[in-house]
Amino acid sequence: MGEGFDRRTALAMGVGALASTPLWAQLGRPALSDAFPGKRGMILQRTRAPLLEMPIDAFDGALTDSPFTPNDRFFVRWHYDDIPLSVDVGSFRLKVGGAVKRSLSLSLADIQALPQVEIAAVNQCSGNSRGLFGPRVPGAQWGNGAMGNALWTGVRLRDLIERAGVAPGAVQVRFSGLDNPPGAAPDFAKALNLDRAMADDTIVAYGMNGTQLPLLNGFPLRLIVPGWFSTYWVKALDTIEVLTTPDTGYWMEKAYRVPTAPRATVVPGAKDFPTAPIGRMIPRAFFTRADATAVRGVALGGDAGVAKVDWSIDAGKSWQAAELGPDHGAFSFRRWAATLPAGSHTVAVRATNAKGETQGTDPIWNPGGYMRNTIETAKVTVA
Numbered sequence: 001m002g003e004g005f006d007r008r009t010a011l012a013m014g015v016g017a018l019a020s021t022p023l024w025a026q027l028g029r030p031a032l033s034d035a036f037p038g039k040r041g042m043i044l045q046r047t048r049a050p051l052l053e054m055p056i057d058a059f060d061g062a063l064t065d066s067p068f069t070p071n072d073r074f075f076v077r078w079h080y081d082d083i084p085l086s087v088d089v090g091s092f093r094l095k096v097g098g099a100v101k102r103s104l105s106l107s108l109a110d111i112q113a114l115p116q117v118e119i120a121a122v123n124q125c126s127g128n129s130r131g132l133f134g135p136r137v138p139g140a141q142w143g144n145g146a147m148g149n150a151l152w153t154g155v156r157l158r159d160l161i162e163r164a165g166v167a168p169g170a171v172q173v174r175f176s177g178l179d180n181p182p183g184a185a186p187d188f189a190k191a192l193n194l195d196r197a198m199a200d201d202t203i204v205a206y207g208m209n210g211t212q213l214p215l216l217n218g219f220p221l222r223l224i225v226p227g228w229f230s231t232y233w234v235k236a237l238d239t240i241e242v243l244t245t246p247d248t249g250y251w252m253e254k255a256y257r258v259p260t261a262p263r264a265t266v267v268p269g270a271k272d273f274p275t276a277p278i279g280r281m282i283p284r285a286f287f288t289r290a291d292a293t294a295v296r297g298v299a300l301g302g303d304a305g306v307a308k309v310d311w312s313i314d315a316g317k318s319w320q321a322a323e324l325g326p327d328h329g330a331f332s333f334r335r336w337a338a339t340l341p342a343g344s345h346t347v348a349v350r351a352t353n354a355k356g357e358t359q360g361t362d363p364i365w366n367p368g369g370y371m372r373n374t375i376e377t378a379k380v381t382v383a
């Protein structure tokens with residue numbers, strides 16, 4: 001970040017030109033879009049507000065390759081159309097207020113003057129893989145590419161909050177960004193309990209994979225909550241508010257809630273079950289390639305590191321350990337690769353994290369289409 005931020009980062013979207021573009025090819029592979037500045041080869045789920053998915057095979061790499069996702073293919077998700085198209089980095093201020101001893105208004109230079117920290121972490125949408133839910137649920141019909149892994153650079157949220165000083169009675173911290181809701185719709189705001197906000201690894205990031213954040217991924221600042229779903233990773237973060245009562249806003253009370261039942265699953269169509277705000281992620285392993293020459297992919301452990309990835313070609317009766325790629329910390333993707341015997345197989349792959357949590361074959365179902373972690377399979381013929 002030595003060279004600092006671009007003086008002004010602007011984004012101009014060819015929205016008109018996109019209106020008549022078919023979202024999907026007739027059969028098979030979706031058409032890939034280069035229409036958004038700074039992004040290429042994305043699956044265009046929606047133009048306004050942008051929903052761009054990364055094709056799963058674009059995560060592929062040789063086993064020892066970096067498990068980081070290039071910024072120009074990193075997925076994009078905004079709720080509201082009115083997103084920041086440019087940010088003046090000279091006048092931008094991050095406000096820290098609410099139940100604090102002194103309110104702060106910090107420039108980017110103020111923030112960059114604080115101790116810098118770095119963490120590798122997977123940003124995964126709560127609804128990643130929603131398109132695989134059966135019965136179908138409403139919402140973006142994501143495949144497996146509403147996720148990405150980056151090396152995030154920034155400052156500890158705790159360092160910012162301690163500068164403001166927490167007032168007595170604080171219980172939560174609420175976050176919102178530069179995007180605006182239409183009409184009377186509720187501002188997009190998310191809250192963390194005070195202990196999660198003050199944790200070592202909760203970060204306000206200004207860097208992503210060694211450069212500034214792309215505008216579509218939250219330039220100039222975003223919250224990073226490693227191990228938790230990205231609904232909390234508020235982009236274009238400009239307001240931090242310490243609360244003395246839990247947030248009762250729409251985005252905590254109504255949206256992004258999951259069944260309290262194990263693995264967040266209920267009988268399809270169920271209503272009136274207890275729910276809680278979505279929080280931490282759970283383990284998953286994905287195929288990025290499965291053909292005669294290579295069977296491999298990426299895995300995430302959730303809120304604990306990937307301890308192992310196993311594969312099975314006998315419908316889960318026996319499991320073999322996959323080879324693992326380099327370890328970039330508990331919250332990063334870990335690459336995996338399997339060497340299968342000759343033959344035609346349906347191969348299943350399963351991640352287990354350091355807490356011993358793993359994946360199951362039963363399909364998860366909840367009305368939001370959240371938290372899928374069903375074991376993935378692929379058909380492959382090895383010569």
Ligand SMILES: Nc1nc2c(c(=O)[nH]1)N[C@H]1C(S)=C(S)[C@@H](COP(=O)(O)O)O[C@H]1N2
Pocket residue numbers: 074075076077078079080123124125126176177178179188216217218230231232233234235236237
């Ligand atoms: N300001 C703001 N931050 C936001 C959102 C939003 O709509 N506005 N969406 C959240 C959700 S639900 C997701 S999945 C992630 C997407 O992050 P990305 O676009 O960088 O991939 O941003 C999160 N942060």
Ligand SMILES: [Mo]
Pocket residue numbers: 077124125126127230231
């Ligand atoms: Mo999301």
